């Protein structure tokens with residue numbers, strides 16, 4: 001893994017995390033958001049899809065699943081200590097496109113919430129299969145570009161806004177680590193608020209006697225330790241930092 005060249009941005013006054021699905025944000029940057037929230041940052045979530053593919057049960061009631069996942073995402077944000085908005089764009093899971101209509105929405109929310117730091121998927125991560133993660137990454141980058149310049153989408157009638165930094169998670173070439181030592185428990189607690197995903201993304205079966213849950217906790221802590229090692233800290237989350245916006 002690439003050695004980190006920078007650590008710890010100044011705590012932003014406002015941060016906006018953009019994820020393809022409910023739970024992506026907690027998986028990829030939950031501890032960083034928890035750290036910032038604890039230091040007084042207003043943390044906002046924007047989720048691009050409705051999460052309607054997030055079930056292994058072919059007979060699942062998808063309207064119920066979508067509603068449950070929104071509730072879970074709001075609970076998870078609160079578990080991180082986030083006090084900001086939790087926005088759902090509601091595009092069908094698995095079919096997210098990085099089109100102008102979606103970019104319009106992302107730029108609108110960036111202008112409305114005025115984050116100092118935007119956090120999202122790296123659209124240039126090689127060999128990643130999930131199309132929504134690629135699309136959400138392009139929407140993050142393209143949304144920042146549209147939001148910062150006044151002649152993009154002037155009909156929005158909101159002042160343009162230029163964040164000071166963009167952090168891309170699942171990064172192809174990570175070069176930045178946030179030291180999140182002490183925030184593993186908060187990240188895990190927030191992840192476990194995504195109750196409908198315990199089976200499919202955390203591999204915890206309903207009849208688990210605690211063994212699978214413990215294995216999941218170890219997996220999360222191991223990832224944090226691995227990323228932390230890049231920066232010589234106990235626990236970290238890795239990103240590609242783009243700060244010339």
Ligand SMILES: [Zn+2]
Pocket residue numbers: 020021024133
């Ligand atoms: Zn996802």
